[in-house]
Amino acid sequence: MLPCFLVFLPPSPPLLKLTPLFAALRLTILSATTHLRLDPLAQARAWLGAARSIAVLTGAGISAESGIPTFRGPGGLWNNHRPEELATPEAFARNPKLSWEWYDWRRQRVSAAQPNPGHRALAGLEQKAAEFTLITQNVDGLHRAAGSRNIIELHGSLWRIRCLGCGREEENRAVPLRPLPPQCTCGGLMRPAVVWFGEALPVDAIHRAARAASQCDLLLVCGTSAVVYPAAALPDQAIAAGARVIEVNIEPTPFTDYAHLSLRGRCGEILPQLVASTPASESPL
Numbered sequence: 300m301l302p303c304f305l306v307f308l309p310p311s312p313p314l315l316k317l318t319p320l321f322a323a324l325r326l327t328i329l330s331a332t333t334h335l336r337l338d339p340l341a342q343a344r345a346w347l348g349a350a351r352s353i354a355v356l357t358g359a360g361i362s363a364e365s366g367i368p369t370f371r372g373p374g375g376l377w378n379n380h381r382p383e384e385l386a387t388p389e390a391f392a393r394n395p396k397l398s399w400e401w402y403d404w405r406r407q408r409v410s411a412a413q414p415n416p417g418h419r420a421l422a423g424l425e426q427k428a429a430e431f432t433l434i435t436q437n438v439d440g441l442h443r444a445a446g447s448r449n450i451i452e453l454h455g456s457l458w459r460i461r462c463l464g465c466g467r468e469e470e471n472r473a474v475p476l477r478p479l480p481p482q483c484t485c486g487g488l489m490r491p492a493v494v495w496f497g498e499a500l501p502v503d504a505i506h507r508a509a510r511a512a513s514q515c516d517l518l519l520v521c522g523t524s525a526v527v528y529p530a531a532a533l534p535d536q537a538i539a540a541g542a543r544v545i546e547v548n549i550e551p552t553p554f555t556d557y558a559h560l561s562l563r564g565r566c567g568e569i570l571p572q573l574v575a576s577t578p579a580s581e582s583p584l
């Protein structure tokens with residue numbers, strides 16, 4: 300049985316985020332107007348079926364069911380490893396071998412993992428949608444492995460490495476990667492081509508993501524704590540541009556109160572049900 304929790308809100312500007320008073324008002328409106336006409340999953344399917352342009356934002360939660368640890372929360376990577384010791388430009392400069400050992404461990408773990416039903420459901424959704432963009436914060440490459448094609452990797456990829464000397468970037472799938480740290484043909488030190496705190500996201504990726512979020516009819520926000528910017532601003536941008544936004548997460552997030560619909564449960568369980576054929580004729584509310 301699917302555990303579902305519904306928050307059903309009229310679209311509203313993200314400005315309401317600005318003050319607790321507005322947030323309280325919004326919740327009051329919510330409790331006064333939450334008369335469910337469809338069950339949450341049916342409502343979400345109706346909106347999906349009616350959407351011409353669909354965007355999806357994913358985070359570590361969608362890969363959790365493939366055995367890849369999330370960053371925050373129970374079992375999260377940041378519980379045992381401090382980002383500032385491993386995953387910042389300063390940490391890498393201080394001790395590139397230590398940082399690489401951690402990335403090498405993660406590469407080994409991901410290389411042994413398979414996409415799960417959540418990844419596959421999104422790949423299936425891409426086949427059905429007239430326009431579809433998958434924006435991911437994940438660096439594991441599991442969306443591509445599942446068959447998704449129009450993917451924007453906001454935080455880079457575990458499978459690409461970049462030279463700090465000449466800037467050359469290459470795909471590298473060696474597992475384990477040796478020697479550590481790897482060296483470029485120019486003699487420079489290679490680093491993982493991922494985005495660390497304090498670093499700018501790839502310009503093209505964030506522009507394309509912002510465009511997809513502001514041009515879609517519907518944005519699905521799946522398995523992200525929605526706390527890391529600028530990715531966390533994309534759902535607000537979608538709402539401001541008039542899109543419906545549905546969140547899928549096992550826990551509430553700072554975005555939950557602003558989502559039009561919040562489905563509480565695992566991506567690997569909810570997404571396949573959401574994407575299971577929905578006739579476009581199911582009229583949206």
Ligand code: BJW
Nearest residue numbers: 358359360369370371436496497522523524527528565566
């Ligand atoms: C499930 C589930 C299941 C579990 N089903 N759900 C204030 C405003 C704006 C910005 C900032 C600010 N203060 C500081 C900043 C900057 C900073 C930031 O946002 N910090 C916040 C923490 C406050 N941002 C940056 O530094 C970014 N760069 C930047 O801003 O540059 C500015 C600049 C401009 C010009 C020049 C120079 C600079 C860069 C951010 C980079 C993030 N990097 C990481 C590491 C990537 C590499 C690596 O993998 O090692 O990206 S951090 C980490 O967090 C990783 C993730 O992509 C990212 C987001 O995490 P995610 O995916 O949401 O995972 P979790 O673990 O947080 O959440 C999992 C969720 O899944 C939970 O909600 C669970 O409940 C759920 N879940 N199982 C469904 N089965």
Ligand code: ZN
Nearest residue numbers: 462465483485
């Ligand atoms: Zn080089």
